[in-house]
Amino acid sequence: MSLLLLVTLLCVVPVALSSDVVDLTPDNFDQIVDGTKHVLVEYYAPWCGHCKKLSPTYEIVATSFRKIDSVIVAKVDAEAHTELRDRFGVTGFPTLKFFNKGSTEAEDYSGGRSEDEFIDFLNEKSGSEAKAVKPPSFVVALTANTFEKEVFESGRHALVEFYAPWCGHCMNLMPVYENLAEIFGPESNVLIAKVDATVETNKPLATTYDVSGFPTIKYFAPGSQTPEDYSEGRDLSSFVQFINEKAGTYRKEDGTLASIAGRVAELDVLVSGVTDFTNSHLNQAEAIVEKLEGEDAEHGALYIKAIKKIIPKGSGYIESEIKRLEGLLRNKNVPLVKRKLFEKRKNILKALNGEAIDNQEADETDDEPEVDANEEL
Structure with missing residues (x-):
């Protein structure tokens, strides 16, 4: 199968993978926020950087309360659903509102925004004892000791992010990068990995690969010790297309295979x-x-x-x-x-x-994805 045909036939329609955060719309809002449960609601905008930073934390909170029947963790796309934005006086993003069980009146949430602070707040309100449940990471964390084995000796197409824990752009990238790793999890010839470049023992790796800002992303072809700078977009569509081109895989953004997969x-x-x-x-x-x-x-x-x-x-x-x-x-x-x-x-x-083969999978967007600038060291 030619590389050109592969690229042409891949679907690029973004579909989110599974989430425990409940999506609220004008059609279901009053059925869900009806006073029968405690509901924490985030009003967000897709372009909002602070919302993107909050997203992985909010997902952990939702997963932590998944089995607590009296609590719902939800969100509203306030750009798409302006009537819900205006109804509750939302003027900035993210805005968090809490609806106590027994009431449909919103309270402003003004507490901390760490997972522990959210969980403590909801436990206090609901009388539950939920603990933080962090979903498994599909991104492989590399160190100086494991880098050679995982990248050079594994024979895989490796995409490696060099990051810093304090880096805002890295935080924004995190949910997209996790999503990417989950999508390619079934592909034995693909490695989606990361290196904490601030760890003392990992700093020589950052020096070797000319890491001068965060996040820096490098692609290593199988068996190659000379990486290629990843300079494409940092949206899911661009990442998926890049890996498919390099690895000869057929993944779509919803994690399924394109209809060309398996065909001869x-x-x-x-x-x-x-x-x-x-x-x-x-x-x-x-x-x-x-x-x-x-x-x-x-x-x-x-x-x-x-x-x-x-x-x-x-x-x-x-x-x-x-x-x-x-x-x-x-x-x-x-x-x-x-x-x-x-x-x-x-x-x-x-x-x-x-x-x-499904012709829909030949459709590709012509929009150039926006690329965030790196944060300097």
Whole structure:
């Protein structure tokens, strides 16, 4: 599969991964903030830097109260829902309002904005004893001791952020970078990592790679010790496209695979228009697969396996198997590696069913993403 085709066919529609923060809109606000529970609400704007800094902390607070039935942690996009902004007199971002159980009148939240301060406030109001529950990080934290093994010896495409804990731009990047790492978690040939460049033992790494500001992001090709500066946008779309181009992966921004994943062009040509698969089709497919290499050979084997099932069971097998796989993919407990396999199998079955690659995935935005300036050391 050519690199150009890969880039052209990838979907760039941003979709957030799972969150415990409840999104409030004019349609559901009064049903959720109805006095039956304690509700903490953040009014934010997508462009607001302070809101971006607060986001990871707010997510931790929401996750910490996920199992406390009497508490809801929520947010309102005040740019999109101006009627909710005006209704509660919101004039700046982020603005936090608290609705006590038994009331639909808002109180201004004026407490601290650390996770512990939020949690203490909600515990006091609700009488609960929630503890901070930090979600697992998909970003690999590297040190001077682990850098060589993880980056040089692993054979992976490595994107490495050099950061400082006090750096505002690094804080803004954190949720996007975490999202990126989660998206590429199932890809064994990709590493999304970070280095705390302020740690004394890590400072030689920062010197070696000419880190003069934070965050500095470097891309290391497999086996290479000479990195490439990452100079693309720092939005999720730009990161996903960059990694897909470099690693030959097919990830979309919602974490799923593009419809091209698993597809083999030569086999798609062979099966195009076929409605009744026979042993002749199987033999031709096997001849093609014998000449394939690497990942294409693995995908070719999935075509062969599917055709062998279709011949005795008929074309009805394709639809029923697609539905079965879609059911499995809706199960959040399916391991990431299995999920990747199921998505590829579904794509291949769609090819065998005569479905072309989704043209929607050829749409790309022409907007140039805004890049924040680095904070100097």
